[in-house]
Amino acid sequence: MVKIDGGWDLPSFWLAELAPFARRPPLKSSQTVDVAIVGAGLSGLWTAFYLTTIDPGLKVAVVERETAGYGASGRNGGWVSSLFPVGWEKLNRQFGKDASQRLSKELVETLNEVESRVAELGIDCDFTRAGAISFMRNEAQVKRGVFEVAEAENLRLGAKWSLLNAAESDALLCASLVHGATFTPDCATVQPARLVRGLADAVEARGVAIYENSPVNGVENGSVYVGSTRLAASKVVVATEGYTAGIDQWKKTLLPLYSMMIVTEPLSDSQYEAIGSPAEGLCFADHRNLVIYGQITRDRRVAFGGRGAPYHFGSRVMRSFDTHGPTRNGLEDTLYDLFPALEGIRIVRHWGGPLGVSRDWLPRVSKDSRGSIWRIGGYAGDGVAASNLCGRVAANEVLGVPDESMARRVFSTPPRDWEPEPLRWAGVNLGLGLTRVVDALEDRGAGTGWLDRLRRKLIGQG
Ligand SMILES: Cc1cc2nc3c(=O)[nH]c(=O)nc-3n(C[C@H](O)[C@H](O)[C@H](O)COP(=O)(O)OP(=O)(O)OC[C@H]3O[C@@H](n4cnc5c(N)ncnc54)[C@H](O)[C@@H]3O)c2cc1C
Structure with missing residues (x-):
């Protein structure tokens, strides 16, 4: 049975504005595609869009646990910005002198x-x-x-x-x-839910299959599983952003x-x-x-x-x-x-x-060491436009199309894991608390030097 989503059971004002809408049918039987994408947010859908732009004959399927735009893409503040979660000087130090200039231009062009x-x-x-x-x-x-x-x-x-x-x-x-x-x-x-759901309709019209109500419980080289139903694909892209820790092998990545x-x-x-x-x-x-x-x-x-x-x-x-x-x-x-x-x-x-x-706040398009699984995302709150740029880089990577962009260089650095618990919990929550204290001190005109440095370290921005 197709579920009808009404206003208040949807997780944002933006999605509720579009209600009611019916969900697309789930993945019910095993099948084979060229590329399987997990997650129908902006990252997964832009990736599907550019894959099928490069190769219109490609068989692409997107598998979504809830409904397109259910995650951050249908809930965000609607800023389509060129903001980047990592400081430009830090980027220059890590990637060389012209990195900030080139990446920031690519982000503006993304608008x-x-x-x-x-x-x-x-x-x-x-x-x-x-x-x-x-x-x-x-x-x-x-x-x-x-x-x-x-x-x-x-x-x-x-x-x-x-x-x-x-x-x-x-x-x-x-x-x-x-x-x-x-x-x-x-x-x-933008009205974010209109963007992501409109994009879902658009990629579907280009022949991409979208399965909703389909929670993925396993990703392996060559396979995505929804329960025991297998979606076979020689290439897999995982675009689950804030939900990624729910998939066992990537618990500490985002x-x-x-x-x-x-x-x-x-x-x-x-x-x-x-x-x-x-x-x-x-x-x-x-x-x-x-x-x-x-x-x-x-x-x-x-x-x-x-x-x-x-x-x-x-x-x-x-x-x-x-x-x-x-x-x-x-x-x-x-x-x-x-x-x-x-x-x-x-x-x-x-x-x-x-x-x-991510541990160093950089977004990523990273390839699994086994070879045919890509994980994309890690925008830390600046992903409405950046997911389009990441989607383009991911499509190029998956299809082996040369990509000279600075985004590809920056996004393909090997990711680092977060600390194990309880360190992660203690560090991040203490960092959030200290951030409030630093703001309050600044309001009173007080100095915050070492406190500011400590809170940055704790939340991973030091
Ligand atoms: C409240 C809020 C405000 C924000 N404001 C802004 C802003 O103003 N500007 C900006 O640039 N960015 C903003 N962001 C960030 C931005 O929304 C995200 O970076 C961007 O939408 C990420 O898109 P995504 O497709 O990678 O992830 P998501 O949109 O989260 O998509 C991931 C999808 O994967 C699905 N999924 C997860 N696990 C599974 C599974 N096991 N099986 C199948 N499917 C699964 C989820 O249901 C979800 O639909 C905000 C985020 C939030 C939460």
Whole structure:
């Protein structure tokens, strides 16, 4: 029987907006394809798209435990950005002098690629390029903002960043306690569930088989298993991001770190004017350490999210972890702190989901030592655009197409495992707690030198 998904049983506001929808049938009988992909999120689906672009005759099947877009791809903040989870200087140290410049350009070009593919495939996902503003709300944030703009200029990074004074910042979006802001035009927004589900329809129309309600319980060279049903494939791509730890052999590769969101009802005219009548589709954040992110939706809601929810022992991922009362309340307080005029606005939905974080925070397209299994992902919260770039690299790798991109070079470095438990649990949660302390100290103008270094080490960013 085909399951019909209704609004509230879906794990995000964005997916619920599209409900009800029927799930595609599961994988019921053993069969053979050229490439099997595990996970129908943006990574798996873009990989399928580029595989069939390179070789339209290729037989590709995507196997998804729930429904297309059920994971982070249908739950995210909708920033289609060129942000990268690893610092540019660190990347230069590891990969040589022009690495940052080349990779950052490839990431910016990826925005154009996503925009043109969305148009070509007729995916109606509210793609809007209104840029991103990041407020500087204390002295430490000013220092970071000024540094980032100078760094972008010095390293000649792909994305253009500029410094705004308080008045210029207010003209785009009016927040409290603002000393100034950084701004880039190189950022767009989407309604994320429309993007990923539209992409699923588009690849299906090109002949890719998508099986939903099909939890994969085993991956071997040449085979993917759903229960005892075998999908034979000479090549396998695993694109399970924050859920990867659920597959035994990759338990320590990607750490599931939860990011949480809230969304308001549509702003009234007076609320909208009180926050400066921002452009629809504008992304916003500030320069604090514990990441926050928001967008003004096409129907003038504020969709707002942030990190800080606890990491769960043993890298467990459960449906009950998708909401977290203290983080939800913290997000609501932060929203009112940023925009006092919105105090009391109705929050219509709260949700979250796991990000996939590698030990050194680099995304990967890595080939299993046995030869025909690729794992892709590890975007650490910056994957809406990067999954398109990774999907292209993965398709080239799988089909042996030469790829001179910096992305291929960076993404193909051998991954490192996370520490065993209980070290992983203690380190990550202590790191999250310290990040909050560092932000609070910065708000008070206090120094944070060694504490900041320690928390970076604990969460793997040191
Ligand atoms: C709350 C939140 C906000 C975010 N905001 C942003 C943002 O604004 N901008 C940005 O760039 N990034 C953001 N991200 C990150 C971004 O959404 C992800 O990096 C990206 O969507 C990853 O896509 P994916 O396809 O690799 O993974 P996913 O979308 O998580 O897809 C993995 C799929 O694999 C399936 N799966 C897992 N295990 C199995 C199995 N055993 N068998 C079969 N199928 C399986 C899952 O059901 C899922 O559908 C956010 C993430 C979250 C959670």
